[in-house]
Amino acid sequence: xxxxxxxxxxxxxxxxxxxxxxxxxxxxxxxxxxxxxxxxxxxxxxxxxxxxxxxxxxxxxxxxxxxxxxxxxxxxxxxxxxxxxxxxxxxxxxxxxxxxxxxxxxxxxxxxxxxxxxxxxxxxxxxxxxxxxxxxxxxxxxxxxxxxxxxxxxxxxxxxxxxxxxxxxxxxxxxxxxxxxxxxxxxxxxxxxxxxxxxxxxxxxxxxxxxxxxxxxxxxxxxxxxxxxxxxxxxxxxxxxxxxxxxxxxxxxxxxxxxxxxxxxxxxxxxxxxxxxxxxxxxxxxxxxxxxxxxxxxxxxxxxxxxxxxxxxxxxxxxxxxxxxxxxxxxxxxxxxxxxxxxxxxxxxxxxxxxxxxxxxxxxxxxxxxxxxxxxxxxxxxxxxxxxxxxxxxxxxxxxxxxxxxxxxxxxxxxxxxxxxxxxxxxxxxxxxxxxxxxxxxxxxxxxxxxxxxxxxxxxxxxxxxxxxxxxxxxxxxxxxxxxxxxx
Amino acid sequence: xxxxxxxxxxxxxxxxxxxxxxxxxxxxxxxxxxxxxxxxxxxxxxxxxxxxxxxxxxxxxxxxxxxxxxxxxxxxxxxxxxxxxxxxxxxxxxxxxxxxxxxxxxxxxxxxxxxxxxxxxxxxxxxxxxxxxxxxxxxxxxxxxxxxxxxxxxxxxxxxxxxxxxxxxxxxxxxxxxxxxxxxxxxxxxxxxxxxxxxxxxxxxxxxxxxxxxxxxxxxxxxxxxxxxxxxxxxxxxxxxxxxxxxxxxxxxxxxxxxxxxxxxxxxxxxxxxxxxxxxxxxxxxxxxxxxxxxxxxxxxxxxxxx
Numbered sequence: 137x138x139x140x141x142x143x144x145x146x147x148x149x150x151x152x153x154x155x156x157x158x159x160x161x162x163x164x165x166x167x168x169x170x171x172x173x174x175x176x177x178x179x180x181x182x183x184x185x186x187x188x189x190x191x192x193x194x195x196x197x198x199x200x201x202x203x204x205x206x207x208x209x210x211x212x213x214x215x216x217x218x219x220x221x222x223x224x225x226x227x228x229x230x231x232x233x234x235x236x237x238x239x240x241x242x243x244x245x246x247x248x249x250x251x252x253x254x255x256x257x258x259x260x261x262x263x264x265x266x267x268x269x270x271x272x273x274x275x276x277x278x279x280x281x282x283x284x285x286x287x288x289x290x291x292x293x294x295x296x297x298x299x300x301x302x303x304x305x306x307x308x309x310x311x312x313x314x315x316x317x318x319x320x321x322x323x324x325x326x327x328x329x330x331x332x333x334x335x336x337x338x339x340x341x342x343x344x345x346x347x348x349x350x351x352x353x354x355x356x357x358x359x360x361x362x363x364x365x366x367x368x369x370x371x372x373x374x375x376x377x378x379x380x381x382x383x384x385x386x387x388x389x390x391x392x393x394x395x396x397x398x399x400x401x402x403x404x405x406x407x408x409x410x411x412x413x414x415x416x417x418x419x420x421x422x423x424x425x426x427x428x429x430x431x432x433x434x435x436x437x438x439x440x441x442x443x444x445x446x447x448x449x450x451x452x453x454x455x456x457x458x459x460x461x462x463x464x465x466x467x468x469x470x471x472x473x474x475x476x477x478x479x480x481x482x483x484x485x486x487x488x489x490x491x492x493x494x495x496x497x498x499x500x501x502x503x504x505x506x507x508x509x510x511x512x513x514x515x516x517x518x519x520x521x522x523x524x525x526x527x528x529x530x531x532x533x534x535x536x537x538x539x540x541x542x543x544x545x546x547x548x549x550x551x552x553x554x555x556x557x558x559x560x561x562x563x564x565x566x567x568x569x570x571x572x573x574x575x576x577x578x579x580x581x582x583x584x585x586x587x588x589x590x591x592x593x594x595x596x597x598x599x600x601x602x603x604x605x606x607x608x609x610x611x612x613x614x615x616x617x618x619x620x621x622x623x624x
Numbered sequence: 625x626x627x628x629x630x631x632x633x634x635x636x637x638x639x640x641x642x643x644x645x646x647x648x649x650x651x652x653x654x655x656x657x658x659x660x661x662x663x664x665x666x667x668x669x670x671x672x673x674x675x676x677x678x679x680x681x682x683x684x685x686x687x688x689x690x691x692x693x694x695x696x697x698x699x700x701x702x703x704x705x706x707x708x709x710x711x712x713x714x715x716x717x718x719x720x721x722x723x724x725x726x727x728x729x730x731x732x733x734x735x736x737x738x739x740x741x742x743x744x745x746x747x748x749x750x751x752x753x754x755x756x757x758x759x760x761x762x763x764x765x766x767x768x769x770x771x772x773x774x775x776x777x778x779x780x781x782x783x784x785x786x787x788x789x790x791x792x793x794x795x796x797x798x799x800x801x802x803x804x805x806x807x808x809x810x811x812x813x814x815x816x817x818x819x820x821x822x823x824x825x826x827x828x829x830x831x832x833x834x835x836x837x838x839x840x841x842x843x844x845x846x847x848x849x850x851x852x853x854x855x856x857x858x859x860x861x862x863x864x865x866x867x868x869x870x871x872x873x874x875x876x877x878x879x880x881x882x883x884x885x886x887x888x889x890x891x892x893x894x895x896x897x898x899x900x901x902x903x904x905x906x907x908x909x910x911x912x913x914x915x916x917x918x919x920x921x922x923x924x925x926x927x928x929x930x931x
Binding site for chain 1: 716724
């Protein structure tokens with residue numbers, strides 16, 4: 137990655153024009169700086185978004201409809217065997233094309249070269265097209281919507297890692313990943329169209345393959361027979377905690393893997409931040425000639441606060457699993473056994489607390505490993521893990537909030553908990569940039585945590601956050617013990 | 625000895641009064657039918673008995689305990705089959721049976737195997753592939769394989785086919801023979817008639833009738849069809865005779881239980897050639913209590929309980 141970034145032509149420093157409002161001075165320079173700094177990360181996010189869009193669009197109109205029995209009804213009418221999937225693929229393809237054009241127009245409008253802008257847009261669209269094709273195949277392979285998401289999501293993670301590895305090493309590995317092909321177009325520098333054509337060809341081949349598989353299977357079935365489950369439960373599956381672990385382990389593994397991958401990416405980018413800033417007079421001037429190491433630490437502490445919010449989002453989704461169990465009437469048979477309400481809720485909450493702490497630690501570990509490889513300093517590992525783990529009490533406060541809402545305001549729990557996560561995310565990302573008053577930023581528990589590794593560790597906020605989390609958990613549990621169970 | 629004792633139970637959901645002073649007495653060792661149409665409050669009552677809902681007023685005792693306060697201790701002694709069985713899509717039927725059994729406090733492995741066989745249930749299938757009837761079988765096997773002294777069954781057969789319904793009835797008779805108590809909520813009257821020692825009929829969250837089937841039959845009418853040598857006349861002037869019809873030398877009528885003797889004496893005066901008498905069915909008991917509702921809704925009498 138560093139090789140690519142050093143290719144960027146150095147821009148002359150912006151002349152200081154007197155008479156402009158002082159509060160916005162440097163915005164243009166910072167914007168260009170941010171764009172250049174994110175020239176890898178931003179496209180990765182958009183590519184991920186496009187791939188997800190393709191996956192959800194195709195699955196929703198193929199396997200999901202088939203599983204729900206709607207396709208059967210449609211196919212009994214004058215509708216051909218290939219029609220539902222063709223319609224879904226066309227829709228997803230159209231969405232990818234629209235996105236490509238929109239990005240092209242948008243980027244051109246910000247003053248970037250038109251050719252590069254449209255190549256950039258096309259690279260996103262191409263990535264979406266490949267995943268349209270991958271989903272078209274995956275939707276034939278397995279009979280269940282959730283498995284399709286798992287298959288495509290897993291492939292995305294694999295391709296993502298292959299691209300990252302290839303990028304860091306600068307070798308052929310990047311060509312094993314369609315995400316790598318899309319990015320090999322190098323918008324604004326090479327503007328290569330050939331890799332994008334490769335994506336298009338792959339998408340067409342995959343979709344045709346999907347149709348071929350569709351011809352070889354029955355309606356409602358996958359290519360493989362669903363594996364039968366166990367006739368008897370394993371000896372460990374006999375407590376509410378075991379049930380909660382069993383129900384939530386898939387989601388936990390996905391989130392933990394996601395945050396670990398994010399740790400790799402953030403760690404890898406730390407190196408380019410260093411290279412970029414050290415060699416860039418303009419950027420150094422903007423930051424007031426700081427110590428480059430401090431800047432890297434500032435960057436890392438910011439990334440950890442964002443990771444912490446993602447871990448909090450996982451914790452909230454995990455706590456709300458209890459609500460789903462309740463409202464879908466699956467809590468009722470369990471609570472009609474000799475399982476107390478505290479034990480049942482405590483099991484799901486334990487998974488949320490331990491799971492989010494492990495996921496947060498995983499991101500610290502991967503960032504730490506990458507930093508050790510980059511800098512050769514073994515101490516970097518401990519600093520990164522420490523910085524990540526310091527956020528755990530803040531994550532638990534958000535989880536505790538979800539538990540309290542579940543116990544006291546069950547109907548509104550999901551809406552309010554997600555609103556809180558969104559609010560905390562906005563605060564973390566924008567409070568400093570827009571200079572919001574201190575009390576706004578204090579609303580988010582994540583802001584209370586010392587900005588490690590830039591700042592030293594302080595025990596005070598961590599203890600206070602832990603106490604708040606404990607109080608919220610107690611309130612939620614007490615509320616749940618006193619209220620009616622939701623009935624269908 | 626009473627297994628369940630409820631009096632004046634009130635439960636409201638916002639403006640809806642789901643239970644409005646309900647009474648229920650279930651003696652230890654009996655199979656008690658808990659009858660009422662959909663929405664009459666059967667499931668709500670059961671959820672109060674399980675400590676899942678908190679009563680607003682009234683007295684509720686279950687196995688000599690308070691279902692809300694002593695929920696965990698009481699649940700060791702009872703097994704529950706919900707009306708709408710939802711299972712974890714990714715967990716097999718066999719795993720669900722074991723899990724629920726162990727959470728309750730143990731499960732008889734031999735009986736589990738025997739019940740799987742009798743109910744013809746494949747325990748290896750994931751719950752998402754089970755039909756409603758098969759999900760119900762999972763819950764039934766989990767409950768029946770336990771040694772619970774009280775079974776609480778909320779419309780347990782609504783998804784079963786007639787063959788499985790027969791197996792279910794057989795199982796309940798065995799349970800009764802072991803001296804265990806069953807609270808069987810149902811709107812299938814034939815089932816309650818076949819199984820229950822006593823029934824309670826509820827309507828709009830209130831108990832309207834309670835007692836043994838014999839006691840209840842005394843409160844209603846017997847249907848008589850008779851063929852007589854000479855045309856039977858004068859029946860219409862007898863008290864307690866209803867819906868009198870003459871067809872091809874035969875006479876049909878319904879008669880109140882206390883007027884049965886007089887009506888038969890009157891008939892013999894015309895030379896009885898053949899006589900059939902049908903005791904009142906639960907269906908008729910039910911219809912009497914819901915008759916006005918049916919008239920309001922204009923529902924067909926053939927489908928009394930679906931109104």
